[in-house]
Every structure is written in C-alpha cells, then in structure tokens.
Amino acid sequence: MDLRRHALVLCAAVIAHSPGQAQSYRMDWRSVNAGGGASSGGGLVLTSSVGQSAAGYVQGTDRKHWIGFWHPGTMAAPQVLARIEEAKTLPDGAYISVAGKIATSGASDFDGFFYLEEADRSSGIRVTVLSWPPLGLQEGSVIQVVGATGTTPAGERQIVASHVVITSTAPPLQPLGMIQRTIGGGDFGAPPLGQYGVTGGAGVNTVGLLIRAWGLVTESGSGYVTIDDGSGRPLRVDTSTLAVPPAPGTYVTVIGICSLRQEGTPAQRLPLLLPRRPSDASAP
16 A cells, blocks of 8 residues: 555656756766786786776876886886795895785884784795885784885895785784794895895794794893893894883893894894884793
C-alpha cells in the first residue's frame, strides 16, 4: 500500500511540473581504474590500490611523473631494488626505489632521518629525508622509499630520500641481542661500494640494524656514555635521545640502531649505538 501511494505522489509531481520550469541535467563520465594488484612499466613495479593509475610516466619539459610522484629532471627511472643490501653496493648518487621494508624508528625518534630494515633482519639502512617529517611515519610502518644512495661522513651508507610512501603497517621488529665484540662487524662488499664495518672488525656487518646491548657504564661524556660487557670492545651509546643518561657504575640494557663514528688519527671507524627514545635504556 505504501509503495502504491509513493508511486501516485511521484506521478502527480511529474504531471504538475510545467515545461517552463524544466531544468537541464548532466552526468559527467567517471571511472575508477586499476584496482588492487601489481602493474609495471618503464622499469618500475607498482603494487597498487583502487584508483591508482597503471605504471608508467607523463613527461613534461624537465620532469617525469611516475605513478603519482614527481622526480627530479634526470629523465631517468629509478632502479628498482629487491633488497636493502643492494643499495649499499651502488655508488653514491644512484637513483633507486626500495619497497616493502619495515621502519625501525618513527618520526619522533630522530631528527631528519629514520631507519629501514628487512623483515628477516638481515640488513638495515639509514634514510635521510629532505622534507622532514614523513607524514604518519612510525615504528612498524611498511615503506617504499625513492631517492639517491649516499654515505655519511663516518662511512655509513644511506638513502637520501625524495619520496617516502607508507604502504601499510606491520608488527615492529624485535632487536637482535649482540655482545659488544661483534657489533659493527667487518666490511660488507668492497667499500665504498659496500658498507664499512668497524676498524679491525670481522664477521657479519650489522650497521643499520636494530640491536640490543648491555653492560656496565664505564664512562660518561657530553652526549654519550660508554658501556662494557667484558667481551673486549667497549661500546659508545649516544644519549641525545635519553631524558636521563645512565650513571657511571650502573648496569644498563640499551636498544638502538647500530651506527658508526670516527675517532683518532689515522681515523678509526668505531661502533655507535643510537637509542631512539628514553624507554630504550633500562636496568637489565
């Protein structure tokens, strides 16, 4: 009964509407292209979401528009790398894209850079971001980064990112527990086409990885403490991110990123641990 009444009301409204009051209506054509999945073109592979255009580029006077990103006017596509360690074997200035890696630090941890790591924790790398901070960056973000390879003054390889895209999130990676004698390790590859280890170091290179170390605080200085676990190589810990640095004579466990520093003449490369936040330092 209700349906019939509604139909009669609609018919009456149409009949009563005079031609002089008629309005013109227009429906523009719209489409939503390329649902989720992978597409490729021009040397770039894209795992896309709904509404993302197919892989390729639109070219202007000195720009190429790659899949939603504007890149510098080199007119060259980034080299797509499957793994982080591949970036470390390339010369400085190589234009690359790395996707699907997990952030081990967030936007509030360091100033101007963060760290990425493989899900299997085999390799990690520093990412310096020209436009800081990347929106929504947090520990556990799954990242695609596009940029140029580089090296810090201390010899740590990095990616200087022009674009950082958060594609999803994952459970934060757990740190690898390491005795101090093994932190840093030996050279990976053939530096500078590779990653330097510590001077006199051997074994697996751990620069860029999230690790856990522990020991007795034996020294305290401006912006650092030194801890010693008795394994034969004391470790310097950067304290710039800690509200209260651990006091000499206390035992401490520290989580942080394995980095490098240089000291002495001739310069020696030594391990440096970068805690991300105050909670990374605790009593054992």
